[in-house]
Amino acid sequence: MKKELIKGNEAVVKAAILAGCTHYFGYPITPASEIAQAAAHFFPLIGGTFVQAESEVAAINMVYGAASAGRRTMTASSGPGLSLKQEGISYLAGAELPSVIVDVMRAGPGLGNIWPEQGDYNQMVKGGGHGNYKNIVLAPNSAQEMCDFTILAFELSDHYRCTAVVLTDGSIGQTMEPVEFPDHVKPAPAKDWAVRGDAETRKNLVSSIYMSTETLRALNERLQKKYAEIEAREQRWEDYRDDDAELVIVAYGVTSRVAENAIEELRRKGLKVGMLRPKTLFPFPKKRLQELAAGRVRRFLVAEMSNGQMIDDVKLAIEHKKPVDFYGTYGGKLPAVEEIVDAVETAYNRQS
Amino acid sequence: MTTTTITTTTTTTTITKGKPSTFYETFERKAGKDKLTTHYCPGCGHGRVHKLVAEALEEMGLGDRTIFISPVGCSVFAYYYMNTGNVQAPHGRAPAVGTGLARARQDSIVISYQGDGDLAAIGTAEIVHAANRGENMTVFFINNAIYGMTGGQMAPTTMVGQKTLTSPYGRDAATEGYPMRMSELIATLEAPVYVERVSCTDVKNIHKCRKAIRKALQLQVERKGFSFVEILSTCPTNWKMNPQDSIKWIQEVMEPYYKPGVYKDKTAEAKPLPKSAPITDPDELRRILGLEKGKTEAKTRASIGERRIKIAGFGGQGALTAGAMLATAGMNEGLQVTWLPSYGPEMRGGTANCSVIISDKRIGSPLVMRPDVLIAMNRPSLDAFEQEVAPGGMIIVNSSMIDRKVSRSDIKAVYVPFTELAAGLGLKAAANTVAVGAFLAQEPLFDRERIFEVLRTSFKKKEAVETNIRAVDEGFNFGRT
Known part of the structure; x- marks a missing residue:
């Protein structure tokens, strides 16, 4: 396809439709509303369904319904909305239903403000609702990846029968960039477990209730096995000038874009700095981090627009073998390039 | 299964004897060794209503098309019994789950079967808005004025003065408000096509209940939208009564407050809802999305x-x-x-x-x-x-x-x-x-x-x-x- 200059938020909707998503359920919230608006425009045109739900809770449960019926379905929101959806996400995990959720993060806690932040990391990557479950979490840093990762989210979600989250932030959602939509998207697999209201699926049950301790334990064991398989097979990342780096920045989403500017500046000053950008937050790119930690990298610096949530995963991945510094911003303001440059220079010159 | 036809002055009804095929013979999903008896207490209204719904589905030929939503509450295990497609929903969210199902499978018959805590407390928003959108689904609302599954706590429909575990001195309207009349509330909305309250007590009322269930399902078959049947139902265990007294309690205490009757009926004027089928042709999708073929070349x-x-x-x-x-x-x-x-x-x-x-x-x-x-x-x-x-x-x-x-x-x-x-x-x-x-x-x-x-x-x-x-x-x- 020819490139189209399009907002990340709108690219999500076109990509979802190309991926065969037919049912969208959502609730408006800045800075994610363009997704609902584009869905309201396009889904009726393709013979699909757009419902503006009465609440975030209702929206995620409508997703639960359409997913039960075997459709590719999605919702999108931002911080406060995701807090509300957590109940439904736990049920989706318990019933092993595929679904896609886009979280265009804003600043918190509470109502916070509408500007970009990355404070939803823990609630999306670590579970967020009750129970022993995880979502696959993809972290785009451009409009092109908003398109690509939305499609990937549908594929992974169907393959593993779990929720896949596209976790981004207000600035990536709002930025228009050239996007090349794919010429071909794999069709959804057959779902013989779904409840379609026909003779073929009459014996099927979608449920997250397991009344005997043995069957609930078996479900949990199956889930953990599935997450282990996802960890083994689906780690994705980008290496950015980290082949000779002595200090590696770990950043995702828009923070990784600011870090690219900082690395250019730092390299000009002669500092050997690169970046490891996770494209998947669960599974976290442990393999590559371990390789880097075992090599010439002296230290890591995690940059996040939060109080430091991903940093825990970095420390765990490298098992504290190298020092990990942190630079964080709050409140909805992107870090300035100089701020990251200063933080890296300080860390770079540290002896211990 | 045998059938008998009863004709009264206004209606003809077929009554099923024995288990309809829409009700499982044995309950294989039920945990434990006993696969023959339900988990409901003696004298509980749920069993009776399950049977009426299953009979209606059987006789209307809807078994293959039905998706039955089990809520949270005593009927959380309805999927043990209903030989239809089954989906279990989070507490109070059945109408939202039902919305997803009904939109996803427009030829299916979606039943949201909910109790009073589920529908009238935690799921108030979901029921009101599914009704207000006129979703093509049927809601069976079991009102027994108490939380059953959790052991007898106060429901939004608990009567004033009624003692429960969380209203041990009797429900006090001054601090706990009044019992909610959901049929009346739903009937004020424009979209619902049919709202009736029935009382599942004696033979005459069970007959009315049977009729209401069929009518509500028939309206969904005709894609006429949202129908709501509230059923006053017994809970002898948590009311701490025997089954006979429970029926009397409905008649003497509940019915005067929750008056049975038709609260809304737009059967005659309701038009079938339109259907849509998702487009699957990739070229057509690309045209609708305004995507242009070709490549944008990077220039030297x-x-x-x-x-x-x-x-x-x-x-x-x-x-x-x-x-x-x-x-x-x-x-x-x-x-x-x-x-x-x-x-x-x-x-x-x-x-x-x-x-x-x-x-x-x-x-x-x-x-x-x-x-x-x-x-x-x-x-x-x-x-x-x-x-x-x-x-x-x-x-x-x-x-x-x-x-x-x-x-x-x-x-x-x-x-x-x-x-x-x-x-x-x-x-x-x-x-x-x-x-x-x-x-x-x-x-x-x-x-x-x-x-x-x-x-x-x-x-x-x-x-x-x-x-x-x-x-x-x-x-x-x-x-x-």
Whole structure:
């Protein structure tokens, strides 16, 4: 396809439709509303369904319904909305239903403000609702990846029968960039477990209730096995000038874009700095981090627009073998390039 | 299974004896060894209503088409018994889950079977809005004035004075409010097609209940929308009564407050809801999405480096559109581009601005904090952003609207009367295209023709295209001097 200059938020909707998503359920919230608006425009045109739900809770449960019926379905929101959806996400995990959720993060806690932040990391990557479950979490840093990762989210979600989250932030959602939509998207697999209201699926049950301790334990064991398989097979990342780096920045989403500017500046000053950008937050790119930690990298610096949530995963991945510094911003303001440059220079010159 | 036909003066009803095939013979999903008896207590109303629903489904031939939603409450295990498609829903959310199911499978028969805590407390929003949208589903609302599954706590429908585990002194209306009449509430909405309250007590009332269940399902078969049947039902265990007294309690205490009857019936005038089928042809989808075939080729060209541009003005001056024009033209030229607007409340009545980056290499942060070029369309924009411009950078000033000069000496200032030049063409709204022309005069990143291409695709009217092209030229010519 020819490139189209399009907002990340709108690219999500076109990509979802190309991926065969037919049912969208959502609730408006800045800075994610363009997704609902584009869905309201396009889904009726393709013979699909757009419902503006009465609440975030209702929206995620409508997703639960359409997913039960075997459709590719999605919702999108931002911080406060995701807090509300957590109940439904736990049920989706318990019933092993595929679904896609886009979280265009804003600043918190509470109502916070509408500007970009990355404070939803823990609630999306670590579970967020009750129970022993995880979502696959993809972290785009451009409009092109908003398109690509939305499609990937549908594929992974169907393959593993779990929720896949596209976790981004207000600035990536709002930025228009050239996007090349794919010429071909794999069709959804057959779902013989779904409840379609026909003779073929009459014996099927979608449920997250397991009344005997043995069957609930078996479900949990199956889930953990599935997450282990996802960890083994689906780690994705980008290496950015980290082949000779002595200090590696770990950043995702828009923070990784600011870090690219900082690395250019730092390299000009002669500092050997690169970046490891996770494209998947669960599974976290442990393999590559371990390789880097075992090599010439002296230290890591995690940059996040939060109080430091991903940093825990970095420390765990490298098992504290190298020092990990942190630079964080709050409140909805992107870090300035100089701020990251200063933080890296300080860390770079540290002896211990 | 045998059937008997009963004819009264108004109706004919077929009554099923024995288990219909829509009710499992043995309950294989039930935990434990006993697969023959239900989990319901003796005298519980659920068993009776399950049977009436299963019979109706059997006799109406709906077994294969039905998706039965089990709620949270005593009927959480309805899927043990109903030989239909089954989905179990979170507490109170069955109507939202039902919305997803009904929209996803328009030929299915969706039943949301809910108790009073589920429907009238935690799921109040979901039931009201599914009803208000007129979803094509049938709701069976079991009102037994108490929470059964959790062991007998107060429900929204608990009677005033009724003792429960959480109203041990009797429900006090002064602090706990009054029992909620859900049928009356749902009937005030426009969309529901049929709302009736029945009482599942004696033979006569069970007959009415059977009729109401069938009617509600028939309306869904005809795609006439949302129907709601409230069933007053016994809970001897938590009421601490024997089954006979429980029936008497419904008749003497509940019925006078929850009056049985039809609260709404739009059967005659309701039209079937439209159906839609998702388009699957990829080419058709691409056409609808406005995706163009082909490739955007990156060109080999002289290095232009990177330009970080901020365009600012008040809402309506077209600052954001001017930025989008530059970014689109840059993309078509084969360059890397980003465009990021200021968004949210600060846009309303205040200064609107956008960050545009045009580069011959991969772009980092899309937010322009230190612009190389500021295009200031009004005075507040100049005041707000002058100090942010990078040393050696440039400000293009709309001298029609800004009555002061640029105060810094380390940057270049260019003064172009965007608004006057646009007004001279008879199109004041083209001030932003004048600005684009003035920018290209100073920063020839690509030929003006690239902007003309964008204008030709953005405006439908030929006249508007021509005027805007002239506006670009005006700005370009003025900007060069």
